[in-house]
Structure formats: C-alpha cells, structure tokens
Amino acid sequence: MKKKILNEVLQALDIKATKSRMELIEIILGSNDHMSIDDILNKVRKSKSNIGIATVYRTLKLLEDHNFIVKHVFKNNTIVYENTFDKAHHHHLIDINDGHVVEYENVDLEKLIHSIADQLGYELTGHSIELYGRKKVK
Amino acid sequence: MKKKILNEVLQALDIKATKSRMELIEIILGSNDHMSIDDILNKVRKSKSNIGIATVYRTLKLLEDHNFIVKHVFKNNTIVYENTFDKAHHHHLIDINDGHVVEYENVDLEKLIHSIADQLGYELTGHSIELYGRKKVK
DNA sequence: ATATTTGCAAACAGTTTGCGCTACG
DNA sequence: CGTAGCGCAAACTGTTTGCAAATAT
Numbered sequence: 001m002k003k004k005i006l007n008e009v010l011q012a013l014d015i016k017a018t019k020s021r022m023e024l025i026e027i028i029l030g031s032n033d034h035m036s037i038d039d040i041l042n043k044v045r046k047s048k049s050n051i052g053i054a055t056v057y058r059t060l061k062l063l064e065d066h067n068f069i070v071k072h073v074f075k076n077n078t079i080v081y082e083n084t085f086d087k088a089h090h091h092h093l094i095d096i097n098d099g100h101v102v103e104y105e106n107v108d109l110e111k112l113i114h115s116i117a118d119q120l121g122y123e124l125t126g127h128s129i130e131l132y133g134r135k136k137v138k
Numbered sequence: 139m140k141k142k143i144l145n146e147v148l149q150a151l152d153i154k155a156t157k158s159r160m161e162l163i164e165i166i167l168g169s170n171d172h173m174s175i176d177d178i179l180n181k182v183r184k185s186k187s188n189i190g191i192a193t194v195y196r197t198l199k200l201l202e203d204h205n206f207i208v209k210h211v212f213k214n215n216t217i218v219y220e221n222t223f224d225k226a227h228h229h230h231l232i233d234i235n236d237g238h239v240v241e242y243e244n245v246d247l248e249k250l251i252h253s254i255a256d257q258l259g260y261e262l263t264g265h266s267i268e269l270y271g272r273k274k275v276k
Numbered sequence: 277a278t279a280t281t282t283g284c285a286a287a288c289a290g291t292t293t294g295c296g297c298t299a300c301g
Numbered sequence: 302c303g304t305a306g307c308g309c310a311a312a313c314t315g316t317t318t319g320c321a322a323a324t325a326t
Contacts, residue, residue, distance in 0.1 A: 016300055016305060037290085052308040057291060073211045075266055093255060096263055106254055113269055116244055117231060122271035125234055128213055129267050131251055133260035154280060154325050175315085190283040195316065 034080040093131040172218040231269040
C-alpha cells in the first residue's frame with residue numbers, strides 16, 4: 001500500500017500511529033478484495049508482531065466509522081469487510097457457488113431506486129443492493 | 139390467524155402439532171409485520187404457556203427452512219423476521235428514523251436487475267434490495 | 277408404544293470491555 | 302512524561318446443543 005494512503009488515513013482518524021495499527025491498516029486496506037474476519041485474523045496471526053484480537057476489532061470499528069471500509073452481511077450469512085478507499089460507487093453480485101464477489105456500476109439502477117424512494121415519499125439516504133447468481137454455463 | 143393456514147403450515151412441515159409449536163406459529167405468522175427476535179420473545183414470555191427459548195429458535199429455523207418466513211439483516215444491524223406466507227414478491231425501504239419498513243413492488247426494478255446479472259454473465263438466483271431513507275418533509 | 281419434541285442448562289462463537297502495562301508524541 | 306492505546310483474559314450476547322422428561326400420533 002502506498003504510504004500516501006496510510007498517512008491520509010492516520011490523519012483522518014486523528015490517532016496515534018502505533019505499530020499494531022499501522023500493520024492492521026496495511027492488512028485491511030492493503031487488499032482490494034473483500035475480506036472476512038477470518039481472513040484478517042489469519043493474516044494477523046501469521047505476522048510476527050503480537051496483535052491482540054481486541055485491537056483488530058477496535059481498528060475495524062475505527063475504519064468503519066470513518067468510511068474507509070464497509071461491513072457487508074450477505075444472505076448466506078457471510079460477513080465481509082470491503083475496502084472502500086478511493087472506490088467509485090458500485091454494487092455487488094455474489095456468486096452463490098464460490099462466494100466470489102463481482103462489482104458493477106449501473107446508472108439506470110441508481111436513477112430507478114431514487115425515483116422509487118421518491119414515489120414512496122422518502123428521501124433516499126442509503127441502499128444495499130445485492131444480487132445472487134450462478135455463472136452462466138455457455 | 140385462520141386455522142386453514144395453520145393446517146397448511148403443519149402439513150407442509152410434516153411435524154407433530156405440539157402445543158408450543160402451535161402457539162409459536164400463531165405468534166410468528168399471525169402478524170403481518172416484521173418482527174424482531176425480541177418482539178417474538180416478549181410475546182412468548184407474555185403468554186401463559188411455558189415455551190423455552192430453544193423452541194423459539196428451533197421453530198423459527200423450521201419456518202425459515204420452509205420459506206414461511208424470511209430473516210432480514212438490515213444495515214443498521216437490526217434483524218427482523220418477515221412473514222412471507224401468501225405474500226407477493228416485493229422489496230423494502232427502511233425508515234432510518236424509526237426503523238419502520240415500507241414494502242413496495244416495482245416491475246422495472248426486477249427487469250433491470252435480471253438484465254444486469256445477465257450482462258455480467260450470471261443467472262440471477264436471488265437478490266436483496268433494501269433502500270434506506272427519511273420521510274420527505276413537504 | 278415409541279419416536280419426536282420439549283424445557284432446561286450448559287456450551288458455544290463472536291465480539292466487547294476492564295485493567296494494569298507499554299510506548300507514542 | 303502523561304495519556305492514548307495495547308494485549309490479555311474475563312465478560313457478555315445471541316444462538317445452539319445434549320439430555321432426561323413429556324407428549325403427539
């Protein structure tokens with residue numbers, strides 16, 4: 001991960017740059033993938049430094065509160081943390097066979113949900129749109 | 139709740155019609171609302187009969203497995219069970235102020251997500267679409 | 277009669293918290 | 302140095318499980 005990002009994150013959070021935190025941010029924001037807690041804990045355990053589980057959770061919360069990551073609870077009961085740093089708005093399609101996450105953008109979809117909320121008398125403040133599917137054979 | 143429904147459920151599940159189960163099905167499917175576990179447990183505690191928590195969870199699982207209810211985990215970390223018995227396909231808009239759930243149907247939305255999945259090379263097998271919003275003032 | 281289902285309590289998984297020690301600024 | 306942050310272990314929450322007793326068929 002670029003040092004620039006690391007600095008930006010630390011600055012935004014306005015916190016001490018401890019060894020544990022630096023390493024955790026590296027692990028969590030270093031990947032562009034969607035990681036489960038287990039993925040993260042495994043990487044943490046593998047690392048030399050002795051980072052406690054509590055610190056992992058505390059750091060995740062910190063990053064989540066500041067919108068650097070988003071926690072997704074999918075219907076198949078899997079929970080993943082997604083690095084949203086520098087990412088454009090998008091949605092997810094989850095492969096029901098291997099759990100793999102496909103990202104996509106779609107302007108029409110955005111327009112449509114805004115208009116639906118509007119028609120219901122609501123101002124849309126957020127949304128969670130997840131598609132589940134299996135790869136087409138052909 | 140109509141006895142007809144109760145019978146249909148029991149028959150579909152192919153289980154013994156015990157006193158606890160009857161009462162639980164009554165509580166869970168009797169309401170057209172979205173109930174949290176606490177809502178359910180409170181109703182259970184209020185009732186005369188001495189139903190154990192374990193039985194509540196076991197019955198919920200039973201109903202969920204047979205698609206009489208759907209468990210929703212919303213972004214605000216609230217979990218609700220929705221009675222889907224005899225219900226048309228629909229989606230949800232969650233009021234971020236009071237947690238109230240608005241249901242809606244939208245054909246265009248269905249079409250659009252099918253076409254999106256298709257374009258990504260997937261056959262759509264399921265989806266979860268939740269809008270979050272606040273009531274418009276005017 | 278007998279196989280299911282129950283309530284209970286203990287077990288469990290995931291996460292959070294209290295605390296005295298550590299190390300950043 | 303003083304305090305934010307640490308790792309640890311204990312606590313907590315929500316859910317599941319094992320079991321002997323109860324009950325529907």
